[in-house]
Every structure is written in C-alpha cells, then in structure tokens.
Amino acid sequence: MTGLGHAVDTLAAWLAGGPPGWFAVTLAVLAVWVAPLLLLVFPVAAFGQILERKIAAAIQRRKGPNSAGLDGPLRLVFRAVLCLLPRERQDRAFAAFCNLVPVRTALLWSRRLGLGQFVADGIKMLGKEDIVPRGADGAVFRFAPYLALVGAFLPWCVLPFAQHLVMLETEVSALFVLATSGLVVVALKMAGWGSGNKWSLLGGMRAVAQLVSYEVPIGLAVGGVVLWCGTMDLHAIVGQQYAPGVFTLLGWNVCQGPFLLLLLLVFFVAGLAECQRSPFDMAEAESELVSGFNTEYSGLRWGMFALAEYTEMLLIGALVATLFLGGYQSPIGEQWLLLLPTWLETLLHALILGAKTLVVFLLMMWIRWTLPRFRVDQVMRLAWLVLVPLALLSLLGIAVTLLVAGGTTEGMAYGRLAARPRPDLSWLPWLLLWIVPVLAAVVLVRAANARYGGRHPALRRLTGEGA
Amino acid sequence: MTRREGPGDAFDDRIHLTAVDEFLAWGKEHSLFYLLFATACCGIELMQAGGPRYDVDRLGMIPRATPRQADLMIVAGTITHKMASRVRTLWEQMGEPRWVVSMGSCANSGGPFSKWSYSVLNGIDKYVPVDVYVPGCPPRPEALIDGVMALRERVRRYRTLGERSTEPHVVAGHEAPFGARCQLPPPDAPAGDGGRA
Amino acid sequence: MILAWVHDVVEGVRSCLTGMRTTGHYLLENLRGSGGATAITREYPEQPAERVGARQRGHLVNDAPRCIVCHACDTACPVDCFTMDGERDADNKMRASRFDIDLSKCIYCGLCVRACPTDSLSMTPAFEVDPRHDGSRFLFRRSSGQLGQRLDAPDVERLQRLADQPRESLAAADRAWLDQHIDPNGPHLIGMYGLGYFTPEQKQAADAAREAKKRAKEAAAAAAKAKAAAAAAPPPAPPPPAGGTP
Numbered sequence: 061m062t063g064l065g066h067a068v069d070t071l072a073a074w075l076a077g078g079p080p081g082w083f084a085v086t087l088a089v090l091a092v093w094v095a096p097l098l099l100l101v102f103p104v105a106a107f108g109q110i111l112e113r114k115i116a117a118a119i120q121r122r123k124g125p126n127s128a129g130l131d132g133p134l135r136l137v138f139r140a141v142l143c144l145l146p147r148e149r150q151d152r153a154f155a156a157f158c159n160l161v162p163v164r165t166a167l168l169w170s171r172r173l174g175l176g177q178f179v180a181d182g183i184k185m186l187g188k189e190d191i192v193p194r195g196a197d198g199a200v201f202r203f204a205p206y207l208a209l210v211g212a213f214l215p216w217c218v219l220p221f222a223q224h225l226v227m228l229e230t231e232v233s234a235l236f237v238l239a240t241s242g243l244v245v246v247a248l249k250m251a252g253w254g255s256g257n258k259w260s261l262l263g264g265m266r267a268v269a270q271l272v273s274y275e276v277p278i279g280l281a282v283g284g285v286v287l288w289c290g291t292m293d294l295h296a297i298v299g300q301q302y303a304p305g306v307f308t309l310l311g312w313n314v315c316q317g318p319f320l321l322l323l324l325l326v327f328f329v330a331g332l333a334e335c336q337r338s339p340f341d342m343a344e345a346e347s348e349l350v351s352g353f354n355t356e357y358s359g360l361r362w363g364m365f366a367l368a369e370y371t372e373m374l375l376i377g378a379l380v381a382t383l384f385l386g387g388y389q390s391p392i393g394e395q396w397l398l399l400l401p402t403w404l405e406t407l408l409h410a411l412i413l414g415a416k417t418l419v420v421f422l423l424m425m426w427i428r429w430t431l432p433r434f435r436v437d438q439v440m441r442l443a444w445l446v447l448v449p450l451a452l453l454s455l456l457g458i459a460v461t462l463l464v465a466g467g468t469t470e471g472m473a474y475g476r477l478a479a480r481p482r483p484d485l486s487w488l489p490w491l492l493l494w495i496v497p498v499l500a501a502v503v504l505v506r507a508a509n510a511r512y513g514g515r516h517p518a519l520r521r522l523t524g525e526g527a
Numbered sequence: 528m529t530r531r532e533g534p535g536d537a538f539d540d541r542i543h544l545t546a547v548d549e550f551l552a553w554g555k556e557h558s559l560f561y562l563l564f565a566t567a568c569c570g571i572e573l574m575q576a577g578g579p580r581y582d583v584d585r586l587g588m589i590p591r592a593t594p595r596q597a598d599l600m601i602v603a604g605t606i607t608h609k610m611a612s613r614v615r616t617l618w619e620q621m622g623e624p625r626w627v628v629s630m631g632s633c634a635n636s637g638g639p640f641s642k643w644s645y646s647v648l649n650g651i652d653k654y655v656p657v658d659v660y661v662p663g664c665p666p667r668p669e670a671l672i673d674g675v676m677a678l679r680e681r682v683r684r685y686r687t688l689g690e691r692s693t694e695p696h697v698v699a700g701h702e703a704p705f706g707a708r709c710q711l712p713p714p715d716a717p718a719g720d721g722g723r724a
Numbered sequence: 725m726i727l728a729w730v731h732d733v734v735e736g737v738r739s740c741l742t743g744m745r746t747t748g749h750y751l752l753e754n755l756r757g758s759g760g761a762t763a764i765t766r767e768y769p770e771q772p773a774e775r776v777g778a779r780q781r782g783h784l785v786n787d788a789p790r791c792i793v794c795h796a797c798d799t800a801c802p803v804d805c806f807t808m809d810g811e812r813d814a815d816n817k818m819r820a821s822r823f824d825i826d827l828s829k830c831i832y833c834g835l836c837v838r839a840c841p842t843d844s845l846s847m848t849p850a851f852e853v854d855p856r857h858d859g860s861r862f863l864f865r866r867s868s869g870q871l872g873q874r875l876d877a878p879d880v881e882r883l884q885r886l887a888d889q890p891r892e893s894l895a896a897a898d899r900a901w902l903d904q905h906i907d908p909n910g911p912h913l914i915g916m917y918g919l920g921y922f923t924p925e926q927k928q929a930a931d932a933a934r935e936a937k938k939r940a941k942e943a944a945a946a947a948a949k950a951k952a953a954a955a956a957a958p959p960p961a962p963p964p965p966a967g968g969t970p
Contacts, residue, residue, distance in 0.1 A: 113584065118754035119747045122582040123765040132553035139546035176557065177587055183554030184598070189622035191595055193722045346563070346592040358595035358622040430747040431740060446733055508731035582765040632803075635828035641803055662783075663851065664831040669773040670851045676769055 129171030188359035195256030211243030222409030263352025298387030567604030619721030797836035
C-alpha cells in the first residue's frame with residue numbers, strides 16, 4: 061500500500077457505488093486526507109501555544125497560565141446533557157460532580173497546567189468583532205489568513221508519518237515542501253498590503269525580504285540532503301537513513317559527516333527564520349511596527365495567523381526530523397518494530413516522529429525566550445553572509461565526499477528504491493570524512509582566536525582587557 | 528478570593544444566562560488580552576503586574592501591541608487633553624467586546640493634577656466608558672489584579688447572544704479648555720467606528 | 725578576512741549558547757521545582773496581598789471619634805479630597821458629623837497624616853477597599869463627572885437604598901436621580917469613604933443632650949449661686965478682699 065491513495069479510491073468507489081465522480085472523490089479526499097490532518101495538526105498547534113506560554117513562564121520564573129481549567133467546557137457539556145432540568149438543579153449536579161475526589165483533582169490539575177487556556181483563547185477570538193479597516197483591500201485582507209494556513213498545512217501532505225502513512229507519495233516531495241511553504245510569503249505580503257496600514261505594509265515587506273532570503277539557505281540545505289541521498293522523495297530519504305542492527309542512529313544523516321551536521325544547523329536556523337520566530341520576528345516587531353503584518357487583524361483571522369505560525373513551527377520540526385534525524389525511525393533499532401502488527405508499527409513510528417518534532421519544537425521555544433530580536437540588517441547579514449556560505453561549503457563537501465567514496469547498495473532493503481545507492485563508508489573513508497573537515501575547522505577557529513582574541517573587540521574595550 | 532459585594536451586585540446575579548453564553552463568557556473572562564498602553568508611573572506598576580512576581584499571564588492576560596487584538600484597555604497614567612483624543616481613538620479601534628480599566632488617581636479623576644493643571648484631563652471616563660476604577664497613586668500590582676478580578680465578574684455577565692443589560696454609556700461632561708485646538712469629540716458624540724469599513 | 729568571518733560566526737554561536745545555558749538552567753530548575761530559579765510568582769487572589777512594610781500606604785482612614793474637625797488635613801491636602809462638617813457633641817467638643825475622603829482623588833501622599841494633630845487620620849497597610857468597614861460608607865459607581873457633587877448624609881442613605889434595588893423596579897424619578905449621582909455603567913471600585921456621619925436623629929439627640937447638659941450646668945450654677953447667696957445672706961458678709969473674685 062503506498063500512501064493513502066488506495067483508501068481514497070476505495071472510499072470514493074464505495075460512496076459513489078460505482079466508478080466515482082468528482083464529488084465522491086472530493087468527499088473521499090476530504091475524509092481520508094484533509095480531515096485527519098486538520099484534526100491532528102490543529103489541536104497540536106493550539107496546544108503548542110499553551111506549551112509555549114508555560115515554557116516562557118518557566119524561563120522567566122513565573123507560573124504561566126493557571127487559572128483556566130477544563131471546568132468551563134465541562135460545565136457546557138453538563139448543561140447540554142442535563143438541558144431538561146431547571147438551572148438550579150444543573151448547578152447542583154455540576155457542583156456535586158466536580159466535588160468527586162478524582163474529578164476535583166483532575167480539574168485542579170487541568171487548571172494548574174492551564175489546559176483550558178487555548179479553549180478560552182479560541183472562543184474569545186470566536187466572539188470577537190471581526191474588523192475590516194476602511195482603507196483595506198477587503199478581498200486581499202480577508203483571504204490572506206486562509207492562504208497562510210494553506211501554506212502551513214500543505215507540506216504535511218507529503219511528510220512520511222510512518223512507513224505506511226504518507227498522504228501523498230510523490231518523487232519530488234522535498235521540492236513540494238519548499239514550493240508550498242513558499243505560499244506563506246505571499247500570504248504575509250497580502251496581509252501587509254491588504255490592511256491599508258503603514259505598519260502592516262512595513263511588516264509585510266520585512267516578512268517578504270526575510271522569508272525570500274531564508275528560502276535560499278533552506279533550499280541549499282535540502283539540496284545537500286538530496287545530493288547525499290540521491291532522491292527528492294522524503295520517504296526515500298527516510299529509507300536511506302536506515303542502518304541495520306541496534307545502532308540505527310549511525311545511519312541518520314546527522315551522523316554522516318560534519319557537512320550534514322552543518323547543514324542541520326543551517327536548516328534549523330533558517331527554519332526558525334521561516335517561522336517568523338524570535339529572534340527573527342522582525343516582521344511583527346512590537347517595539348518598532350505595532351504588530352507588523354497582522355496589526356489590523358482581530359479575532360479569528362488573527363488566530364489563523366497564530367495557528368499558521370505554530371503549524372509551521374511543527375512543520376520545521378518534522379522536516380528536521382525527516383531530513384536529518386532519521387524520520388520516523390526509532391533510535392534503538394528498527395527490526396523489532398517490523399515484527400509488530402502493521403497498525404502498531406505505524407502508531408509507534410508516528411509517535412517517534414512526533415517525539416523528534418517535539419524536541420525541535422521545544423528547542424525553538426527555548427531559543428525564542430532566550431535571544432533578543434535581531435536588527436533588520438543583522439537578519440539579512442546572517443542569511444547572506446553566514447548561512448548561504450556555510451550551506452555552499454557543505455554542499456561542496458558532500459559532493460567531494462560522494463566523488464571519493466563511491467557507493468554500494470547497502471541499506472536499500474528498508475526504504476523505497478532510490479535513484480542512487482548510498483555511499484559505502486568503510487572505516488577509512490569514514491575516518492577521513494570526519495577527521496579532515498573537523499581538523500580543518502579546528503585549525504581555522506584556533507587561528508581566528510589567535511588573531512582576534514577570545515573575546516569580542518567591543519567587550520575587550522569595555523573591560524579594559526589587553527589595554 | 529477577596530471579592531466583596533457592593534450595592535447592585537444582587538441585581539446582576541438574577542440575570543439568567545443561557546448555557547452557551549455562559550461558556551462564551553467563560554472564554555472571554557479567561558483570556559483578557561490587554562493593550563500595551565501606559566502614559567505615566569502607573570505604567571511601571573502595570574509592567575510589574577505583567578512581570579514574574581505578579582504574573583497576570585497566570586490569569587490568561589497577555590499584552591497585545593495593537594488595539595485590534597486587545598480586549599482590555601488599562602488606562603495607566605495621566606491623560607492630558609491632547610492625549611485624550613488618542614485614547615478615544617485607540618478605544619474605538621478595539622474590537623467589541625472591549626473593556627476599560629482606569630488605573631490610578633490620574634486616570635480616575637486627574638489625581639494630583641486635578642486642581643491646578645491646565646492640561647490634564649480630570650478623569651478618563653469623560654472620553655471612554657470605564658468599567659472598573661482602581662484607586663491608588665499608583666496602585667500596587669495587587670490592587671490592579673483586584674480590579675481585574677472585579678472586571679472578570681463583569682465579563683462573566685456579558686452576554687454575547689442574549690439581550691445586553693448594560694445601557695449605552697453616556698459620555699459625561701466635556702471640559703476642553705482650548706476648544707478646537709485639542710480636537711476633542713463633542714460631549715455627546717457617538718462612538719466613532721475606529722476605522723472600520 | 726576569512727579568519728575574521730570564522731571568528732564572528734564562532735563568537736555568535738558561543739554567545740547564543742551562553743544565553744541558552746542560562747535560560748535552560750532556569751527552565752530546568754523551574755520544572756524540577758527546586759533550586760535557586762524556581763517561580764517567584766505570588767498568586768494574588770489566592771494568596772494574601774504582600775505587605776511591603778509597616779509604613780505602606782494602602783488606604784487613608786479617619787478614626788472619627790478622635791477627629792476634632794480642625795481642617796488641618798484639608799489645608800495640607802494638595803488635591804482637595806476631603807469634605808467634612810463638624811458638630812458640637814454632648815460635651816460641647818467638636819466632632820466630625822461628616823468626613824468624606826474621595827479615594828479616587830487621593831494621591832496617597834500622607835501629608836494629611838502628618839498634619840493631623842490628634843492622629844485620627846492614618847494610612848492602612850492594606851489596599852483593599854472594604855465597603856463594610858466599620859462605620860464607613862462606601863459609594864460604588866461614581867464617575868469622574870460626578871465627583872465634585874456634594875452628597876449629604878440623606879443622599880448617601882438614599883443612594884445606598886436605591887442601588888440595592890433592581891433597576892427595573894425603580895420609579896422613573898428615582899432612576900433619573902440615581903443616574904445623576906452614580907454611573908449607570910456598573911460597579912466600580914472607587915467612591916467616597918465617609919466616617920462619622922450623624923443622622924438627623926443622632927444630631928437631634930446630640931443637640932438635645934448638649935442642651936440638657938448645658939441646662940443642667942446652668943441650673944447647677946444657678947443653684948450653687950443661690951446656695952452661696954443663701955449662705956451669705958443671714959450673716960452680713962464681710963466686704964470682699966480687694967484682690968478680686970474668682
């Protein structure tokens with residue numbers, strides 16, 4: 061079974077009771093692809109928001125949201141179930157239910173963890189007035205949040221969640237990811253332009269400048285992985301990272317030499333910028349532009365932008381995991397998973413991918429609440445003068461490694477067939493692959509240190525060191 | 528909880544809310560995003576309330592820089608006649624439902640400037656409808672949180688779907704010493720549309 | 725040039741990592757719940773308010789029985805937040821029959837407390853406004869347009885009475901009167917804070933007691949005079965000394 065195409069076909073045929081027409085196919089696609097995706101990613105992204113607030117609080121020695129529990133939604137459910145009773149009896153029944161010890165404990169914990177916070181935020185936004193400014197380009201203004209959401213959701217279609225769980229199998233899924241996530245640029249520009257507001261326009265311009273610049277290192281980083289694996293299919297890239305035995309970890313792309321490690325860093329930093337996250341959030345810099353491109357958005361439309369941002373963060377996390385950290389493969393051997401029934405294996409694979417995504421997600425939050433915002437010129441400088449040269453260097457290194465090492469067909473059994481066999485790295489080339497670049501880097505860094513000292517010149521001036 | 532009841536509270540408690548309205552009000556009550564807006568020393572206390580020690584994020588309140596995304600305007604500090612029209616504009620730009628807390632003596636009544644100053648507005652409630660006044664000069668963060676808790680009780684009674692009970696706010700007396708130069712709205716001006724289409 | 729670039733990149737990465745080490749330390753200690761970086765949040769409505777010190781200026785209160793209505797506080801006050809009236813009590817001493825502090829005007833400067841000769845004015849450390857403070861009257865729902873209005877004791881009584889009733893059940897005249905004196909928008913936290921109001925009955929009683937006392941004193945004086953006169957009459961009194969009478 062490849063992907064869910066089979067399931068779509070079956071469902072469409074069943075719905076139509078014969079050869080399916082366009083309506084049945086649309087319904088089947090909605091049911092099999094879109095709905096589960098939305099149901100999976102929406103709550104996780106919304107939950108990411110509360111997670112972020114809690115982590116920010118922990119970093120800043122605060123408590124974070126702890127007043128909104130799940131008692132509000134629960135009361136609504138109670139009232140709906142007991143809708144025939146008079147209100148006083150509903151209240152009494154609800155109070156009695158909440159005072160049961162396990163319920164009470166659970167509700168108190170939900171409050172302490174702030175679990176109801178995103179529910180409250182969501183329904184608050186739902187009830188908030190939807191304002192379209194007078195000078196706005198109405199259609200563009202209204203359409204932008206949807207486009208941002210589409211741009212953030214589309215790449216999930218080609219992500220391999222498990223060996224048998226890919227929504228859309230294509231040979232060029234890496235390209236698909238790059239292309240569809242580029243929609244967000246258009247959305248932000250539309251939001252900035254359509255608002256009819258100077259701050260929004262400036263924010264939109266900044267967003268475009270930043271996103272377009274950082275597409276380059278991201279593209280180069282993905283290109284490096286594609287070069288190494290010899291395929292543009294994300295699922296095949298995951299397959300390429302398979303290594304037999306217990307130490308599957310050694311097969312992951314991060315462990316394939318210092319150049320891929322470097323590419324991981326480049327991809328992560330550029331991905332951070334792609335999500336408009338601090339320290340790269342100059343598109344909505346509160347201290348300079350009021351709120352950047354979303355200044356004029358209120359209520360649910362703004363909520364969509366926020367949701368798109370978190371979805372994109374999750375996407376970057378999943379992409380880092382897929383491209384560099386072995387995708388859905390477990391770090392402690394793969395064979396035992398293959399012995400399990402298919403559904404369990406799929407579930408475990410998806411959970412492993414989720415765990416890896418979560419790690420990257422947490423790292424992004426950690427960075428956000430640590431580093432201050434960059435200046436515009438610093439952001440551009442980082443992209444063009446640091447990340448792009450580093451990515452190009454890695455690309456060159458990978459190409460040279462491939463030339464030197466050649467390849468065998470080892471590791472082909474697991475993944476899908478790839479265009480080019482994976483390079484054979486017996487111990488001598490392996491050693492050379494790691495040692496030579498690392499030595500070169502060490503020499504360079506030491507030379508730089510010797511030349512420019514251990515501390516920044518400004519810092520040295522400040523402390524009077526070496527005067 | 529240290530909330531006390533005042534005259535008139537009993538009346539509001541008798542209002543019957545539908546279950547959905549109750550749920551919506553629950554959401555609004557726990558997610559009061561406030562506008563980043565402060566003009567004087569009360570602003571320092573407002574920042575303290577947002578800091579780690581008093582942490583209003585605990586109550587679901589996050590600062591928003593743009594009035595479109597804010598539910599609550601905390602008028603923290605002295606409002607001059609010239610500033611008043613800007614405050615009014617900001618309030619008009621906020622989306623409904625919106626609430627206003629007047630923080631400190633300056634915003635309540637002009638405070639230390641109420642007697643002799645030619646430039647200070649005596650009470651922000653002449654230009655925006657105030658829901659809760661917090662006395663103090665400046666109030667401590669706890670006093671602000673106390674006011675927010677009072678506001679939350681008010682939010683709890685807000686009805687999205689049902690008929691509203693609060694009567695439209697009448698903008699009280701108009702005191703503009705420089706007339707047209709200050710560009711203040713006339714005393715009985717209806718609320719502007721805040722740039723809505 | 726390449727060395728400078730390498731140095732730049734390495735420095736950048738290193739400083740990022742330094743910052744992340746600090747915040748990571750906070751994060752971990754906070755999640756673990758022990759160590760020097762745990763949350764310092766004071767959860768105010770659940771936990772009692774923090775008292776900064778004994779001299780914290782929470783609210784201004786007047787201990788009316790000690791007040792002599794000397795207007796020293798009124799003179800010292802930079803914002804005119806006092807309204808006061810005095811009456812003679814049964815002992816013919818000045819007492820506050822009305823003492824209002826407008827908390828929305830008060831700037832908590834403490835000048836009145838220093839000026840007070842009898843120490844009846846003081847600042848409470850607690851900031852929480854308690855409308856049921858013993859003997860005090862607290863008016864909710866005042867807007868700044870209504871702050872200058874003078875409210876006498878009967879007005880206060882009427883306000884309290886009307887505001888406790890459902891708005892719908894009020895007569896039109898009452899409602900208009902209410903709107904004129906309080907803000908129809910809802911419960912607010914500020915208001916007038918009065919101590920020592922005399923009701924008309926109390927005032928009458930005090931006046932009657934004072935009068936009675938005065939009359940009794942006069943009667944006693946007259947009686948003493950008469951007695952002295954009676955004592956002096958039978959024997960002819962010697963002429964008083966030149967030093968004068970007491």
